[in-house]
Amino acid sequence: MSVINLVSLVIAGVSLLLAAVMMLLVLWQDSRNLNNVFAGLFTLTTVLWFFGSLIARVSSYIDAPSTLIELGVRLSEGGFTGACATLYLLAVILTGGQGRFFLRTALVCGVVVFGYQIILAYFASGPLYSQIESGTLSYNYGPIWSVLYGFFAVAAIFVMWQQRRKVADLLLRVGVWLFAIGVLIELISPQLRNRSISFDFCAPGVLLVCYAMVRTQIIQPLVGRESQLKGFRDVGLAITSRLRLDEVLKTIATQAADMLQADGAAIFLNNGQSLELAAVHNMPERFVGQQLALGEGLVGQVAVERKVSQLEDYHRDWRGLPDMQYAKEVFGAVVAVPLVFGEDVMGVLFVVESPQGKRFDREDVRLLEMLGPQAAVAITNSRLFEKQQELDRLKNQMIRMTSHDLKNPLFSAMSHIELLQEEGENILTEEMKSDIQTTWIQLQRMNRIIRGILDLERVQSGTPAYEEANVTEMIELAVSELIDQARNSEIEIKIDLPPHLPNIIGDRHYLIQAIANLVENAIKFTSKGGTITVSAEQVDQLVIVHVADTGVGIPPDAQARIFERFFRAYHPGMEQVSGTGLGLSLVKAVTDAHGGRIWLDSKVGQGTIFHVALPISGPNETQIVSRSSS
């Protein structure tokens, strides 16, 4: 055994040891992955082959008993057979070319081949090898075996070449090819001595394969995590920054496909009974709208099972109903991810590759799994948004209908009462006149309620008309509207204003109504003999209007809700007070529209003071520009 021979053997041994360690790492990381299992077997058999060969040579070199040499040769032979077979199987698995019965067939073949070898070992006659000189053995494979090994090697090279798009990692391909070349060299020269040359190819080949696996499965995910997270964040932002459902769906499909560099993506939405294809990326738009029953197709199955499902080759592996038209013809690798929000499966994200396209690895699937909940939230969001818009539209429509359908009969009734009052002036009895007056008051009340709803709608939808408004005048007008009502309740209204108040920019009509609402509210909740004081002052660039009463006061827990629409605080003993619960909402809406602020101080049993602060310059300029048309 020459020194060069020895050195190459040592290098091969170290390479294989390294490869074995790497393989252990990969298997420890994920031992269920078929790729890893076969790469593991491949490494193991190669190591066996090497050590068998090593034992045989060393034994021969030190003139050990022939049984030891024989054992080494047997081990080496078995290892070599296994390595050749697993090389081919690994190539097939890496390219995703395995058929449905692949595992079973491989297992049966393995059992047959190794069984045959064991039987040979026991019953074979004649020497397995001949010793040419000390440490150099000559050994022959049977012709059938040679053909078989050759076939495995050539087939592995061919498969790896033909399906090279599916094996993204160049090192993996080079590793397999190196090993196959080593095997062919081994077959060309039958002498065991020359096997060390084949190890010069095979050992680096195995090392490359193992390193490639470590790289793709362990190193790359770690190194790429930062950029992956950033990419993922961008995707999340893109998805959640849309509000219209169709845009959201389209964005999810596009982003998912881009993130995985996949050929296409589709989103199916769950409508309760079935799944509807709602958005596609890189697929014919005419498929949109297609239905798939829950449980049908891979997508339907994923929706029911709520678990990610992945196929390496849709055409080969999927036995159920096709998910889409021509799916069997045009889909290669596919991943389907359920979009789950809370308890509900909102839909399924379906990412596909063409049959020649790449395969999805664990990282790809993991990314999609992470994207799933985000997408589900985005979908839920936009659905809620659309629902809310629909509700808004309905609300506006209802308000319009209310205005028309109620105002016409109201106007008609009011007009006839007025006519009756005029024409019956000299005919009607006092009692009749009083009845008519009551009817009139009730109709007025109805009118106020309707107007309150409409005004609130109008202020909130932002169409006040701004002009320069005199605060003193507005307060006096508002109070004059209610002076009779106050007098009837035996309540005194005081106005306490400084001589000079600046004019403010605002909508006179609404401001007067807001002040009137505050005063009216005070009248309602103040008992006989009470006092209401309306005052105002300038504080910096604000005019603050105060409406104080000596009424029942507002309990603290009601204070927070008092500006809500239709909210009416409960006041013991004041149940008879009528109202719509709209008055203060309008005050709040008007104040908000003017860029102002409203707050209150109240003590139960002592009274309430409402404060409304309005900026003298009105709402800020941008608001005015958007609100005035000329």
Next chain:
Amino acid sequence: MKILIVDDEQAIRDALGRKLRREGFDVFLAGNGIDGLRVFHSERPDLVILDIIMPEMDGLTVCQRIREIAETPIMMLSAQAIREEDIVQGLNAGADEYLVKPVRLNEFTARVRALLRRSQVATPESSVGYNDGYLSIDLQRRHVYVAGNKIHLTPTEFKLLVVLMENAGRVVTQRELLEQVWGHEYVDDIYYPRVYISQLRRKVEPDAANPTYILTEHRIGYRFEKRASS
């Protein structure tokens, strides 16, 4: 004085009709837009009161049809006014007045009278018209010419132009405009000047988007600027 009321609600028609008859007007009633137009053609009323939402033909369309052939004052009477845009739309269709239901009968008749007054009394206090070669106003005959062509202005538009012209060079506040053009009952209807000014600009300005005659004083009012004769 003949007044035509078009409203699909019979009870409203009757009440308004009775009220106006008692005030001494000749009243004609119609229950839909098409009937309304027919009565308009046969009776040639001095004032038309239109509901907006009606079967067959809505009030806005009726208003436009009438405007194509006559400058008869038109009052829209609708329950529909929720937003300023609704009112603007009505006025843009050619209405002179927009009342929102429900309205007190006394206010209603007051508005009817004011509208009639506005349209009938030609008020050239000064008989001096205006002529700069491009725009010319003949107060006597109530004619307005733009670049030599006679244009049609509704009574309200004409009055608005005259008031602005008579105060040329001075800012006329919205309030003053409302009082002088529409009447003191109208001082709160601050949409009117805005809508009418834009309507008027479209008719008399060379470029309504960049007015040179009728200028806006932001938040205060409007100013008519005379031009040197060319």
